[in-house]
Amino acid sequence: MKPMQSGSWRAMARTVSIIGLSVLTACASPATRFYTLGTDAQPTMASSKAGSSSRIDIRPVQVPPSVARSQLVVQVNATQVKVLEDDRWASSLPDEIRYALIAGVSQEADGPGAKAVMRNEDDPVYQVAVDVQRFESWPSSHVLVDVVWTVGASPGAETLTCHSVVSEPVPDGYQAIVLGHRHAISAVAGQIAEVVRGLATRPVDRPLRTAGAWRGTGKTTLSCPQFADGVQTAVNGAAARFGE
Template identity: 70%
Template sequence: MMLRQSRSWRTVVRTVTVMGLAVLTACASPPTRFYTLGTDALPTITGSTASPSYRIDVRPVKVPAAVARSELVVQTNAAQVQVLEDDRWASSLPDEIRYALIAGVSQQAGAPGAKTVARGEDVPVYQVGVDVQRFESWPGSHVLIDVVWNVRTSADVETLTCHSVVSEPVSDGYQAIVGGHRRAISVVAAQIAKVVRAFAASAPDSPSSPTRASGKPGKRTLSCPRATDGAQTAADRAVPRLEE
């Protein structure tokens, strides 16, 4: 009799356990979604397989502490944000921005990243510093990035510092927000690439540089670019066009 009761009790325990697991499974949180700012592969401006005359080195990117986390952070109003636990960046936001800029600047300037320099190659390396002042996401409205960036050569004390404010409209959904940031970063990458090309063109050993053309040392005259590809940005309205 006791044996039969023991078996009955074990059956009840197993049934309760199975039911509990079923309830927990039904109540499990939705799967986490991961996003990246990586750009689509595009041909470089040069379109050549020849060894480039310079390289690009995007330094580690600074971002505001409020968004320096793995979760996406969106604005609910001017004074409040929402942290999305189930929507995250594939890597840290500073790295996502940096990798996107490395790809975008390299593609549009026609030069690979500095890490690809082979031993024995003596080519200029243009260093790019990036400080993101604002990185805002407004669902169903727009995204905005406010960036102070600079370009200099590794062997040159001359530095050009520029300020870009780019806003892109977005539809509903967090995927749309990521897409908006990708477009905005592409605009900044195009601006940086234009300055890099201007630096390279005015280098002393460049055929088009003032020094090479006149035979006398000349000072480089560089200015910050306006936004390219028709995007409406604050940089379009406030920054003078880069001298060609």
């Protein structure tokens, strides 16, 4: 058998290299996309701000176990979801929601985040607890956020608990879903900020009461706020709790 010419060896080597690169390209994983819920909240009018000395302390956020993961989770139908391996949150979903709320509430209530300033015993600290009941993503349809949140001024045990349900329509695409959730969380942040402002402007010698309670007694009332016009939302429930 005649020995193979050097040119033939080079041709075979090039062919093997091309085949190898093609196999590697076919097996390569698609690029992973990362998203954040950072908000674009803007400060409100100066006349309604809580004051620069107030501080907002948003506690770790609770979310349903089904969405407490790094991947985006979208609804296929009412009983089935899809976990997107290549579309992920930049940090854990509870942290994404918390950071977005800290930014939004602090900006709208004109109070820096609790971790961003030195503690001063004379400065009021408004503690916020957030429990996300539902965090749904329906591609090409809408997103829905169902949140129970509580605001209380410290020191003291007075709190106001509200229930917000926000639905935002979204077009096709996972980026649109993220933007929808950003708008929804921003709307909730605006409500929390409104309560903080109400607590900040309330006379310190008057106890917190829910709207409609203690009629005729002259007590200051504070109720869960409604969303602004143009936002597809519903707000349900309001309760003032004492001694907790």
